[in-house]
Amino acid sequence: MSKNKVDNTATPEHTPQLQAFREVVESRRSVRRFTDTAIPDDVLAECLRLAMLAPNSSNLQPWEFYVIDSANSRKRAIKNCMNQNAAKTSARLIAVVARTDNWHDNAKQVLREYPTNPVPKKVKDYYTKVVTLDFLRGPVNVVSAAKWGAIQVIRRAKGPIKSPYYTFDDVKNWATNNTALAAENLMLALRAHGFDSCPMGGFDEPAMKKLLGLGDDHHVVMMIGAGERADNGIYSEQFRFDQDQFVHYV
Structure with a gap:
């Protein structure tokens, strides 16, 4: 077998584990619609606490979370997210924000x-x-x-x-990358508590920053819709290119 080929025939003892992993991957691919099940406040608080533990290279913490709770703010946020189904049907909408203005406060706290x-x-x-x-x-x-x-x-x-x-620019890139890790922590924590999440890259950042009252030193990295995924939450079969086109051994 060529070193660039992967043997997809699993041994019988590994089949259940591989199937379970496949189901997990499939379930996380493309969430677009949630049920109307609420996320309890204590569960959300615990997930946000876990999200704050994201790793980074310097102990400084540039990320913040904005939970959009009020009806008026939610309506405006959904519009800013281009009225995506994930935003409209989510139990919670959360903005994940990177900061570049808290360098010295962070440094003093570390020391x-x-x-x-x-x-x-x-x-x-x-x-x-x-x-x-x-x-x-x-x-x-x-x-x-x-x-x-x-x-x-x-x-x-x-x-x-x-x-x-x-x-x-270095600070913005560093803050954004570390904030993305914090967002990943939040999504994983929500899933560990039985809920799902959908990261939305498509949103109007200037309008979102205005809604949240943020200045130029803040950058909205991601909007996360969270809730219980509906059975029809995944629109259609997700196609991917052949792995040989994208997996290289060098």
Whole structure:
């Protein structure tokens, strides 16, 4: 058998496990419609608590969850989600938001919670470098150009800055990626409690940010519809291309 081919014939003892796994995958593919079953408040609270435990590379936490509860806000949010069935029929609509304005608050919290006292210098330097985001904030003008030039001089003099982030784009990408992990945690927690979820990439972010009262330092990464999946929640058979076209061994 070629190394690029996968043997799909399972041994008898593995068939039940493979079938169970297949059913799980199929059930998570394309949820679009929910029943009218409510999600208890304590279940949602526990799922949100678990979602906050998403892993990231630096202990800083840039994500927030906005549970859209009021009837008026829900109506506007559904419209902003292009009236998708997942939004209209969901028991709960949750906005998953990345922040890029809480760098220093996060860093201070990390240093307060650090297990050893005093905090090692290397750790402190990691979170409290001279060249910080606040240093770069403000309008684009002669002063900001001078700041940018100063940063280049410091970089050349000291070598790579011992900080996890360098530019606003770096921070936005980092925050977005980690927030996506938190959203995944939330969806997995909901499923573990017997509910399902549908991530909606299609939504009007400027309108959603206005609804939630968010500024430019916030980015709505995902809208999640959650509830009990209806039997007809998956519209149709989901087709996929042949695996040999997309699986490569290098």
